[in-house]
Amino acid sequence: MTGSKTVVEVGDSKVMVDCGLFQGLKSLRLKNRESLPIEASEIEAIILTHAHLDHCGYLPVMVRNGFKGKIYCTHPTEKLTEIILIDSAKIQEEDAERANRHDYTRHEVAKPLYTQEDARKTLQLFSTHNYDEWVIINNDLKFQLVNSGHILGSAMVELKVGSKRLVFSGDIGRSDPMLFTLQKRSGKLTIWLWSPLMETDCIELKVQKKDFYRPSKRLIVKVEF
Numbered sequence: 001m002t003g004s005k006t007v008v009e010v011g012d013s014k015v016m017v018d019c020g021l022f023q024g025l026k027s028l029r030l031k032n033r034e035s036l037p038i039e040a041s042e043i044e045a046i047i048l049t050h051a052h053l054d055h056c057g058y059l060p061v062m063v064r065n066g067f068k069g070k071i072y073c074t075h076p077t078e079k080l081t082e083i084i085l086i087d088s089a090k091i092q093e094e095d096a097e098r099a100n101r102h103d104y105t106r107h108e109v110a111k112p113l114y115t116q117e118d119a120r121k122t123l124q125l126f127s128t129h130n131y132d133e134w135v136i137i138n139n140d141l142k143f144q145l146v147n148s149g150h151i152l153g154s155a156m157v158e159l160k161v162g163s164k165r166l167v168f169s170g171d172i173g174r175s176d177p178m179l180f181t182l183q184k185r186s187g188k189l190t191i192w193l194w195s196p197l198m199e200t201d202c203i204e205l206k207v208q209k210k211d212f213y214r215p216s217k218r219l220i221v222k223v224e225f
């Protein structure tokens with residue numbers, strides 16, 4: 001998975017779960033330069049499942065483009081994300097500087113996707129929470145972070161919209177867990193949204209009593225109950 005971003009829209013409120021950078025092949029990395037089909041300033045809050053770059057590495061772009069809300073995550077995820085974002089910004093600055101020095105880009109000036117300054121501004125928006133603590137975003141939306149056993153601080157996001165639950169798994173567990181066995185979470189109105197890979201702009205789903213849904217190649221999933 002790479003470039004993970006999902007937007008949940010409830011009434012006037014839009015919340016993004018994960019805000020990842022595309023990594024790997026150049027064709028994928030170029031997607032980081034494309035504009036999103038939604039304005040950054042329209043997003044009320046961002047919730048992170050964990051600190052891997054493909055789940056948090058796009059945050060400074062969102063902040064530079066006008067996102068001013070809170071970035072929610074666990075305490076360890078904040079600490080790890082700080083290291084990851086500053087490092088990522090530094091690499092991008094160095095790559096741009098090298099490209100300009102050697103004129104790789106032929107006449108165009110290479111610019112980093114974001115700078116260390118963008119990353120530092122991003123870090124000011126963090127709001128950290130314990131596992132299994134309900135956090136209220138607004139009258140319609142609250143969530144809790146549930147240990148997913150993937151890396152230090154990693155969590156599934158359990159969103160509560162009225163009486164309905166939406167669970168975003170993020171990356172789950174490890175192939176051979178030594179310290180943590182994944183908690184089973186079930187329920188008729190639970191919908192599992194796997195980290196999606198962005199290819200199309202938007203799909204609409206009318207979901208009814210599905211226990212498991214795994215979208216792939218999608219950016220925005222609209223779920224209607």
Ligand SMILES: [Zn+2]
Nearest residue numbers: 050052150171
């Ligand atoms: Zn991961």
